[in-house]
Amino acid sequence: MPVVQRVPSVATAAEIGIVHLGLGAFHRAHQAVYLQRHLNRHGESPWGVYSANLRSNRALVEQLREQQCRYSVAEYRDREQVTLRDITVLREALYAGDGGEELQLLLQRMADPRTRIVTLTVTEKGYYLSPTTGQLRLQDPAIVHDLANPQAPRTAPGIVLEALRRRYEAGIPAFTVLCCDNMPDNGQRTRQAVSGLAAARDPELAQWVEQQVAFPGCMVDRIVPAMDAQAFTRLEEQLDCHDRAAVVCESFSQWVIEDHFPLGRPDWEVEGVQMVADVRPFETMKLRMLNGSHSLLAYIGLLAGHETVFDAISDPDLARCIRHYMAREAAPTLDMPPQIDVAGYARDLCARFANDSLQHRLRQIAMDGSQKLPQRWLQGAQQLLDAGRSIDCVALGIAAWIHYCTQPLPGAEPHGVDDPLSATFADIAGRFEGAQRVDAFLELDQVFPIVLSAQPAFRDAVQRAYSALEHTGMGVHLKTFAAHN
16 A cells, blocks of 8 residues: 555635636646645635636536535555645636536636636647647638637637637736647647637737737646546545545646746746746657657557556567657757756656556547647657658657557457547548558648658658558567667
């Protein structure tokens, strides 16, 4: 049984200063924990949180309401040490997915002058941006709906814009919009989503958004596996924690934020947040080193018969591949401040992946690959090819992703592919095989920039990797790869 350090909530009062969109496990285990520590230190605070789910998981909202928005976060250092935190900083949980009264209440909360920051964790696909161009997909049915029904929006950009419009018309200063999703230039990309929608809706409102709304970027880092029955059972048996809204995560946590908050912010730096002028180097390092490695572990690991990150990183051949990727294909693409030890960061990542207490499932990481690959692998691959360097690991990852999206896993039944382009993948799988299938995937301009997919060196590398998988299987190919790298 692990040694448990319990951290109760000692705060008694918090006014609402933040509205959060995306009431998932990551928000509850990351941003909410920093705000709870701030609240515990001050005893009262103007930075309590209203939080809303937009399109899924009404059951979680109802569970939190039953618990007066109180829940637990279990931070595992390893199997022997865990910190159990009591979180009370959430003051209200809303479900806006049905477009009814709670959506209007959410918009009312966001338009309230006391709300000074709106934060988001809605995943990459929640911004409706093209992964290759970064522009808002105006023809997407959800965006079309928001333009036709601007006061009853369904998307995160639509909700943010409608709340800003209400403040604009009431003469209330704009809140700061802080994206906490894993995207490169996430502040700028969030601006593109909201501004693109505003431009299509009202030029005067669009001008006000451009001039008055701050969109600082940030980098967030904490491994937070999805909760399942096994995780809840472990909490009950090991920690005597009977909380159906609880979250399990690693003990490591990092938050780097660009310091641009015109209406004020919590003194996050006291809680260990790094407030910086430019978050992009940190953001790129995390996306390519941690998230890029995670995606490799997911697609390669699943084809090699593994189920969790711990299982995958315990495979010596796959671990060697990950170390090769970080040292040879990720680190060379980074431009970090001199005080940042990239090699040390890579070693720490491998140690975090080997935390066997998390049971982080590879299928969770494998979701939405079409949205994740451009920033995790493809932008760095372009830099490597421009410099005449190898992309062997990235090519293997792309080949494994194509296999995962079109074929059953070895020894398993056909699986569902959770991705916005899943219907397109199924169509390609039904019409093409082998090299033609790879060509069809590489021609998806929603994923692969033409400047990259048109390069013979890129296409040849992916074709070679896919052919090797087809002929030898992942296990044999990994041993060959490890022997030559």
